[in-house]
Amino acid sequence: MAATPRTVRPVHKESPLPLLRGLCRLRLLSVIGKSSDQVFRAPDWNVFPSPTVPRLAAMPQIPLILGHRGASNARPENTLAAFAKARELGADGVELDARRTSDGEVVVHHDPHVEGFGLIAAEPLATLRAAHPEIPLLAEALVTCAGMIVNVEIKCLPWEPDADAPDRVVVHAVVEVLRANVSAASADVIVSSFDIGSIDACRAIAPEFATGWLTSGQEISSAAPLALAHGHAWLNPDRAFALRAGKAGIDEAHESGLRVSVWTVDAAADISALATAGADAIITNVPDVAVTTLHEQIRERRR
Numbered sequence: 001m002a003a004t005p006r007t008v009r010p011v012h013k014e015s016p017l018p019l020l021r022g023l024c025r026l027r028l029l030s031v032i033g034k035s036s037d038q039v040f041r042a043p044d045w046n047v048f049p050s051p052t053v054p055r056l057a058a059m060p061q062i063p064l065i066l067g068h069r070g071a072s073n074a075r076p077e078n079t080l081a082a083f084a085k086a087r088e089l090g091a092d093g094v095e096l097d098a099r100r101t102s103d104g105e106v107v108v109h110h111d112p113h114v115e116g117f118g119l120i121a122a123e124p125l126a127t128l129r130a131a132h133p134e135i136p137l138l139a140e141a142l143v144t145c146a147g148m149i150v151n152v153e154i155k156c157l158p159w160e161p162d163a164d165a166p167d168r169v170v171v172h173a174v175v176e177v178l179r180a181n182v183s184a185a186s187a188d189v190i191v192s193s194f195d196i197g198s199i200d201a202c203r204a205i206a207p208e209f210a211t212g213w214l215t216s217g218q219e220i221s222s223a224a225p226l227a228l229a230h231g232h233a234w235l236n237p238d239r240a241f242a243l244r245a246g247k248a249g250i251d252e253a254h255e256s257g258l259r260v261s262v263w264t265v266d267a268a269a270d271i272s273a274l275a276t277a278g279a280d281a282i283i284t285n286v287p288d289v290a291v292t293t294l295h296e297q298i299r300e301r302r303r
Contacts, residue, residue, distance in 0.1 A: 168201040
């Protein structure tokens with residue numbers, strides 16, 4: 001489906017980051033919902049025709065900034081306050097964690113247990129919210145994040161105490177919430193998981209949503225072919241292995257048709273290095289640091 005043309009408003013020449021990030025985001029959003037068995041090539045991603053920006057292809061690609069569990073350095077993680085703060089600090093979107101209660105509701109929380117409460121999957125939503133009203137429903141988070149990119153990480157992993165069932169009840173529940181709260185043509189949702197079977201199921205059930213495979217301690221060179229073979233659009237390696245792969249490894253992933261989103265990156269030096277290496281998105285606890293770092297990097301390139 002062709003992207004709907006969008007207006008790009010010019011900004012002051014000494015403030016390039018909002019414009020460049022916006023343009024890269026528009027180009028990304030035009031294809032983000034496609035799976036990686038369709039054709040994307042890295043050189044085209046930051047080429048978005050605009051009368052206000054001549055020779056955009058010569059400008060640096062700017063990675064998207066996603067607040068890790070929201071702006072979790074500034075507000076309690078995975079709360080509506082953290083998601084709102086990420087927006088305020090200039091993030092393009094957020095990454096959040098989805099789990100299921102005993103009565104089938106999807107809530108946002110990283111761990112299977114809540115301290116002092118117990119296993120989320122063992123209790124109904126009403127009991128959970130009575131004890132911890134700060135834990136939001138996924139639907140509430142999507143409303144708070146309207147207009148932003150939302151990377152929904154499906155938890156309930158096979159090695160966790162609330163592991164998803166073989167028929168993928170949790171995946172179905174997440175998809176149901178997404179379909180009820182996000183336009184079917186939306187390009188603002190990515191569904192990810194460390195369990196490749198989970199995102200395989202999501203892709204089969206809801207091909208309209210982009211999917212990404214999270215990896216930890218795994219070389220990009222070995223993970224990328226598997227992500228590609230399963231038809232996923234994104235590979236989400238950890239910071240250490242993305243830095244280890246460098247530009248050559250990220251370029252190789254790009255050439256195969258994948259985008260690369262790196263977690264969790266907080267140090268300014270690492271943010272700068274990964275932007276230079278061509279990362280498409282940076283997941284960070286400190287989106288304000290990422291915004292400032294990328295802004296300074298662009299200013300240096302312009303000198």
